[in-house]
Amino acid sequence: MNSAAGGYRASMVERRLSTPPVLAAVLEQRGRDEAAFPGDGCLLVLDGRALDRECLAKALISRGLDKEVFAVGSVDEWKREKDSHPPVEAILFNIGGRRANEATLAAEMARLSSEFRSVPIVVLSDSDDLPHVLQMLEHGARGFIPSSVGVAVCIEALSLAMAGGIFVPASTVQAMRHLVSDPAxxxxxxxxxxxxxxxxxxxxxxxxxxxxxxxxxxxxxxxxxxxxxxxxxxxxxxxxxxxxxxxxxxxxxxxxxxxxxxx
Structure with missing residues (x-):
């Protein structure tokens, strides 16, 4: 864990190489670079609650997410620390149970879309009711994960978003199908x-x-x-x-x- 910046990554397996000193030094430096910036980019976990975001980041890494996870409480915090991390490849925006002020959530989604442009944003929420899911998708989310699912599903949803897809929970699909098949x-x-x-x-x-x-x-x-x-x-x-x-x-x-x- 990078305690100053809130970054997390899986530890690398130590390799013993029988190589000339100069080549060994080059490989050692390359290994340090790879350890600092695994993969093509990092996952940004955005959550104003420190304990929640730290636990979520560690859970994603422990379950096999092969990327650095940069956990922050705000976009401003990310701006202060972004030079220490690889480019953001996806954002997991954990809104928890915040439903009281939909206008505030819409403004936050608008700012994220403006700051990160083509970066997919996946919303993690305690609610999975249809109007809420649709509203987040309308505001630019590329996925919606209810907190009732496990970490493995969360990782698959993030992977789908990074691949260009859109993830919605099964309960949402069932609700939409129910409304379409029985509108009256x-x-x-x-x-x-x-x-x-x-x-x-x-x-x-x-x-x-x-x-x-x-x-x-x-x-x-x-x-x-x-x-x-x-x-x-x-x-x-x-x-x-x-x-x-x-x-x-x-x-x-x-x-x-x-x-x-x-x-």
Missing amino acids: GGAGPRPMSGMFTPRQEEVVEALRKGKANKIIAYELSLKESTVKVHIRNIMKKLKATNRTEVAYKLNDLFKGTGTQSPA
Whole structure:
């Protein structure tokens, strides 16, 4: 780790060479250069939270990302330290749970696009609801990764973006397909249409029946921690502070649709 600049890289395997002293010196210098600038460029991890960005950078390296990872809290910090690192090849912009001010996020994405121009930007977020994903893509993101996925998926998404592709989570594709295949809501109005992802709708139905997190996880083949993430996102969308308030607001959503709340 380069503690001054927030750069991280995998350690190189030491090589023993039986070569003349002059050639050995040349190879040693080349090895130092390769160690400092592995690959064609670096991955810039942008996150205002120091612990989050440092842990994320180390996780990416430990899982096999063959590039230097330069973790910073802001574009200004990158400008101060950029001469110590190879050119930026991709940006992982971790916004966490920041959804309160979409205008601020849009301005930050605009600045990133202006500063780095052709460099692909991949957004990492705690939310995976369809409107949020589409908004980030409209602002220039070349990929969107929900924090519910693992590091391996994150690396694949970054590789796809660097290769010219665009990564979106499966939940987003399912939500879009659902809207396209059933735009009228089937036989009757669907109060959750467009508000929740298909997976979140399943969790909502379970919550309306008063099921515990462990039961929901078992029935939907999910980890209990993933169920908790879905519930937090559902609470944010409903502006609810607890499960009781969630159930109350869900019942309000279903009033007048012919769908009765279970006893």
